[in-house]
Amino acid sequence: LSPNFKPSWMPTSKRLSALGSGVFARSDAAKQTYRERTSQRGGPALVDLSIGSSDLAPPKEVLQSIATAVLQPSSTSYCLQAGVKPFHRAVADWCRQRFGVVVDPDREVQLLVGSQEGTAHLPLAVLDHGDAALHLDPCYPSHSGGLHLAGAAVQKLPLSQEHNWRPDLQSIRASQWDQLKLFVLGYPHNPTARVGDQEDLNRIMGLGTRHQLVIAHDNPYVDLALDGVAPTLLQASGWRDWGIEFFSLSKGWCLGGLRLGFAVGAAPLIAALRQTKAVIDFNQSLALQQGGIQALQEFAHWPAQLHPIFRERRDRVVHLLSNRGWNVAIPDMAMYLWMPLPAAALARGWSDEQTASELLQRSGVALTPGSGFGTAGRDWLRMALVRPVEELELAAQRLMDALDE
Numbered sequence: 001l002s003p004n005f006k007p008s009w010m011p012t013s014k015r016l017s018a019l020g021s022g023v024f025a026r027s028d029a030a031k032q033t034y035r036e037r038t039s040q041r042g043g044p045a046l047v048d049l050s051i052g053s054s055d056l057a058p059p060k061e062v063l064q065s066i067a068t069a070v071l072q073p074s075s076t077s078y079c080l081q082a083g084v085k086p087f088h089r090a091v092a093d094w095c096r097q098r099f100g101v102v103v104d105p106d107r108e109v110q111l112l113v114g115s116q117e118g119t120a121h122l123p124l125a126v127l128d129h130g131d132a133a134l135h136l137d138p139c140y141p142s143h144s145g146g147l148h149l150a151g152a153a154v155q156k157l158p159l160s161q162e163h164n165w166r167p168d169l170q171s172i173r174a175s176q177w178d179q180l181k182l183f184v185l186g187y188p189h190n191p192t193a194r195v196g197d198q199e200d201l202n203r204i205m206g207l208g209t210r211h212q213l214v215i216a217h218d219n220p221y222v223d224l225a226l227d228g229v230a231p232t233l234l235q236a237s238g239w240r241d242w243g244i245e246f247f248s249l250s251k252g253w254c255l256g257g258l259r260l261g262f263a264v265g266a267a268p269l270i271a272a273l274r275q276t277k278a279v280i281d282f283n284q285s286l287a288l289q290q291g292g293i294q295a296l297q298e299f300a301h302w303p304a305q306l307h308p309i310f311r312e313r314r315d316r317v318v319h320l321l322s323n324r325g326w327n328v329a330i331p332d333m334a335m336y337l338w339m340p341l342p343a344a345a346l347a348r349g350w351s352d353e354q355t356a357s358e359l360l361q362r363s364g365v366a367l368t369p370g371s372g373f374g375t376a377g378r379d380w381l382r383m384a385l386v387r388p389v390e391e392l393e394l395a396a397q398r399l400m401d402a403l404d405e
Contacts, residue, residue: 018148022141023372024051030357031366044364047395050356051368052190052335052384056306058254059299062291066258069287079283081274084111090293091247091262094300101234107267108240110274111283115220115246115261116142118273119184121280122244123150125272126182126214133182136167138191138373138380140218143184152182158376161340165192166200169207177211186218186246188230191373191382192338193331198231205236205243213242214269220248220261223303226311227332234264244269251335252303253295260284260292310334313385317392324400337383338370344403352379362402365395 027050034046069075088105095103103109112118120142127133129151135143137156147154157172159165167185183204187196201217208215217233224230233245244265250256263273283289295302314331321328321339328339345355352369360366370380385392 015149015151022145023368024141026353026372027051027356027366027368030360034360034364034366038364044398047365047387047391047398049384049386049392049395050366050382051386052251053256053386054251054254054335055386055388056254056309059295059302062253062255062295062299065294066287066291069290070285072287075285075287077286079286079289081278081283083286084283084289087111087262087289087293090296091264094296095234095264097300099232099234103234103264104267108264108270110263110270110277111289112246112261112263113281113284114250114256114259115218115248115263116140117259117281118244118246118261118263119143119186119216119218120146120149121276122184122214122216122269122273123147123152123182125276126269127152131181132179133184134172134180135184136186136189137375138370138377139184140186140190141373143186143218144374147182147184155180156374156376157185159189159192160376165189165194165338166197167204169200169203177207177213180211180213182214182216183208184216184218186220188219188221188225188333190221191336191368191370191377191380193333193336195225195228195332196231198229198235201231201233202236205233205238208242209238215239215243217243217245219245220251221333221335222247223252224306224310224334225332226307226314226334230333240266242266244273249292249295252306253299254306255291255295258284258288258291260288306334310385313389313392316389317383317385317396320393320396321400326400326403335385337385339367339381339383341379341381342403346379352377352381356381359399359402362405363395363398365399 088109091109092103092105095101123146127150130153133147133152134155137158157167205215222230233239233243246263248261318328318330326342328337352371356367356369368382370377
């Protein structure tokens, strides 16, 4: 072969093939195409409601704390495990105040680069290739993606509108529970925007204890339940033996871009996750950790201040859509609407992917197709309520005008 020869393809792993391109990557490409087209031909500006990145400001004191700390030489150094002790103590204090649960900051807490990192890396820490693992369908992509990357024998627990998007635990036989090694789930649930039920989580944790099954509960929306009370694994008996729960400052404190999250769980699971992290990444900068400490210690009330804003956004957008013929259920969790395909799309035989694409091109409003979260999300769309209410209402009007056309 010529020394200048370049292959037109590159071999990749079967694990990577199982992941696919990812719903957010596909959505990002579609949005970029729309921006390029409108810059050349004109058209309405893009309104991006496809990703749950909050438009609301975090506490300014938290940002000031980070800005001050980043000037310290230690903030630009690698942070090893000893450096995260103050953050871990802040998490333990928050758990005691928030849930009335005492946790060991050294053995039962681990700083993460966002909760998504934890749900994606935990399977590498606790599964061998071919081990059986379970996730909800639909689910956040890192729940299934982490299992595929670990080479798990992946099983799905389908959710449905008929069961109010709650897990039907009776659909899994006792022999299947015996075979499972890991169950990844999360309530409040993304993408269906259901808060969930503590009794369901208690039963799931009980199954984990009975069948020696790791229960991994992703809980970044714990403080964003608009109706009802968000469940938490830390309130379920047995989490110290077979449970681990992931939290985030991205949603409740509007710090998504800073990638601050943490895990609280059984000491052996935290140790396994910590060992896995040690060969993959270092911890977040001490400056970012300082901001997280202040958020947890001095602004634990911050997420509750967001509730009236999200409630108004939810109610006004649902009212507008319903008045124009798109019947959308009122979610009990902040940030998202989980929307069935509108009648106009169904009449044309469009899939949720095609509907999201057509609506983007015709209205300039980006939504996320439900099938990107799993097979059970087909024929649904997710809207993120991450713009001021007036902009959301205008976006909803543009969507309905496009459907009327």
